[in-house]
Amino acid sequence: MNVHFIAIGGAAMHNLAIALHNKGYQVTGSDDEIFDPSKSRLESKGLLPEAYGWFPEKITADLDAVVLGMHAKADNPELLKAQELGLKIYSYPEFLYEQSKHKTRVVIGGSHGKTTITSMILHVMNYHDIDVDFMVGAQLEGFDVMVKLTDDNDFIVLEGDEYLSSPIDRRPKFHLYQPNIALLSGIAWDHINVFPTFDNYVEQFKIFVDSIVKGGSISYNAEDEALKRVVEASENTIRKLPYYTPEYTVEDGETLLETPEGPLPIEVFGKHNLNNLAGAKWICQHMGVDEDDFYEAIATFKGASKRLEKITEGKTSVAYKDFAHSPSKVSATTTAMKEQYPDKTVVACLELHTYSSLNAEFLKEYKGALDAADVAVVFYSPHAVKIKQLEEVTHQQIADAFERDDLIIYTDPESFKDYLFSQDFTNKALLLMSSGNYGGLDFNTVKSIIK
Incomplete structure (x- = not known):
């Protein structure tokens, strides 16, 4: 496939561009400014645009797809040219869905903790040499990219952001993934420039729960009352699996997680992170990792970048x-x-x-x-x-x-x-x-x- 990225320099966009390049796609892109680490990463793959700016002449009928980033505006010259030519224009989440529609999609959402939970899941999978596709919103230790796409892997783990999909698609990103296995960590009003009221914000999570594939499952933090109400009120025919913060103690600056085998020293700390860990455990079990193997792997998890x-x-x-x-x-x-x-x-x-x-x-x-x-x-x-x-x-x-x-x-x-x-x-x-x-x-x- 021949794919062009409008606003290729974004944190998510450049990682997707690299993932497609690694998959053997022909990738081009434009942006009016690109900073590190995006700049260095694109350059290392030969994907950095020769000049900054928007160039409608890059948009031709030979393109199989155009991926539109949030940094671009609705009147972007390259977007207008793509629309004029009738090309297929994807938002970032739309394209991820297109790449994963034949896989088991695992989507981690919530106002807080989604990056950490996604990171925990990927750490466990990596620890046990289980190869999965993924998209995560932070750089992880042991991973050189934030997006991985293959033709062969059965699972894809997606961090489900509730922010808008693109300048011409005002739907929250996580509405587009149609998960088979989902998790929600909590609801705390955010992005008030897009969701001006708490009720309006909560509505987005209701839509997400209803978008889960019939027969799928939702693991949810049952300690969050607003989230609990949303999940329990949904009439979608899915399994609803509550999780809670596990027992733990803190001794001499070390957090010890209570497990069936006794106290386990872990690197992360704080009640919110222990709650995140409980959610990650259930998702890993859905993906075939048993409890003992989860605990063995999670003991070495040091956290996602910029998260404590x-x-x-x-x-x-x-x-x-x-x-x-x-x-x-x-x-x-x-x-x-x-x-x-x-x-x-x-x-x-x-x-x-x-x-x-x-x-x-x-x-x-x-x-x-x-x-x-x-x-x-x-x-x-x-x-x-x-x-x-x-x-x-x-x-x-x-x-x-x-x-x-x-x-x-x-x-x-x-x-x-x-x-x-x-x-x-x-x-x-x-x-x-x-x-x-x-x-x-x-x-x-x-x-x-x-x-």
Whole structure:
């Protein structure tokens, strides 16, 4: 097949392009800007466009398919040319479905934890040399790509994102996969620029449950009341399999998972991650891995990139970074840090970076999200607010939203960095939560302050 990617530089798009190239497809692409690691990866495969920009002349009748990325706009010159020629135009999830419609599709969805659960499943499969196709939203240890497609593998494991499919397809991505085996980890309102009300957001999960192939199954976190209501109300003829957080203890900074064979030391920590582990176990069992083999493999799982990822550790202090940005994720991650390091002072730094978190109306959802931290710091950039064309969020609005009298707030990147590097981190646990980089913080420099 001859496939062209409009906006090939995206995190998901470039991985799909490489997967098709590895499968023997003829792949071309365009983008107006491409950054590392996408740039280096595309270059290594000979897929990096010779020049940045949009070139309608690349769109010809010889193309079997065009894959349209979210970074492109609806009036993109290459898209318009493809439409004019009547070419088959796929969104990213549509194309993944097309590649996997004859496989058993395993889809992992939920407002939080889906990347970690998908990563756990793939780690277990890799540990036991079980070859599966996959798409995951983070770089995993032991994997050189985030998308793998073959003609031979029976299973494909897909991270099911609820965000929009493409500029011309406003359906959430996970509506398009039609899973045989599904998992939902929870529902916590997010993406308010697309789903303006909680009810509207919940509706997307109802549609997902109803999209599961008849006779298929849904494993779901039964501790999430909103999710439980959605799954139990569905009239789809599928098996409904609840899961719960397993028993565990924390001793001397080590998490021990209770198993039939006794306590098992594991690398990940926090109630939310133990809950994720329970979901991953059920899915692996559906895929033919028995319980004992799951436990053997999961003991070596160190976590997905940017999900409670340890930056560095000193004699008395430690630092982690995490992708957490929504209120539920911030609360779960901060609580996990305090539970893991009860004898250390937990310093939690949150950057408000996403559309939702920078919205004055949505801010109140963060009430109590940082309560588990001993020291709580919030950073946001007024520049980011302007770029997203939102009304300016004030210092007072943030203070009021978190309802924490001792909350430290910074709006200037240099002031935040000065604060961070002036602290004595003896016997402290630093947690940096952001989907950005605090206005230019090099996370590697944090190693210098951890003793």
